[in-house]
Amino acid sequence: MHRTFRATLAAPLVAVLLVGGLSGCHWFKKKNELYTQSAEARPLEVPPDLDRPAADKAMALPSVGTSSVTASAAVPAAVAPLGFNAAGDRDAVFAKVGDVLGATSGVQIASKAEILGTYDVDYMGAKFLVRVTKAGDGTYVSAVDPRGLPPSGEAAGKLIGLLKAAIAP
Numbered sequence: 001m002h003r004t005f006r007a008t009l010a011a012p013l014v015a016v017l018l019v020g021g022l023s024g025c026h027w028f029k030k031k032n033e034l035y036t037q038s039a040e041a042r043p044l045e046v047p048p049d050l051d052r053p054a055a056d057k058a059m060a061l062p063s064v065g066t067s068s069v070t071a072s073a074a075v076p077a078a079v080a081p082l083g084f085n086a087a088g089d090r091d092a093v094f095a096k097v098g099d100v101l102g103a104t105s106g107v108q109i110a111s112k113a114e115i116l117g118t119y120d121v122d123y124m125g126a127k128f129l130v131r132v133t134k135a136g137d138g139t140y141v142s143a144v145d146p147r148g149l150p151p152s153g154e155a156a157g158k159l160i161g162l163l164k165a166a167i168a169p
Contacts, residue, residue: 083142
């Protein structure tokens with residue numbers, strides 16, 4: 001008796017599941033037409049708090065009486081740019097700088113990048129870059145630390161002085 005009851009109950013249950021499965025997932029179908037469009041055609045939904053810039057103090061203009069800090073004021077006076085102008089093409093001056101660095105006692109060239117115009121040097125225990133850049137009609141030779149700022153200490157100043165004496169007129 002249990003088998004016939006199970007069979008009678010199982011047959012309609014299988015039929016309902018089969019018909020429901022073949023008809024698609026209409027139980028979960030979205031009725032909104034926006035979901036039938038392609039992603040590019042749908043309107044952009046922006047949260048209400050992101051549709052305009054914030055009007056807090058970050059957007060306020062400074063008052064007239066305040067002082068501003070410029071880039072030159074942010075660098076201490078003791079760390080002024082360290083370099084000199086040299087006449088000639090950048091590539092020619094770069095080669096001359098390499099010759100002088102190679103001939104200078106105590107200078108070790110860790111690497112050089114001709115495209116960037118830099119020598120990575122170690123001199124008197126200090127590590128810094130000697131950079132050769134085009135400046136107007138000539139070239140500018142300078143020393144910078146890995147952050148791009150003028151290096152501290154006397155080693156860079158001494159080496160730039162030697163380079164200036166050998167290269168600049």
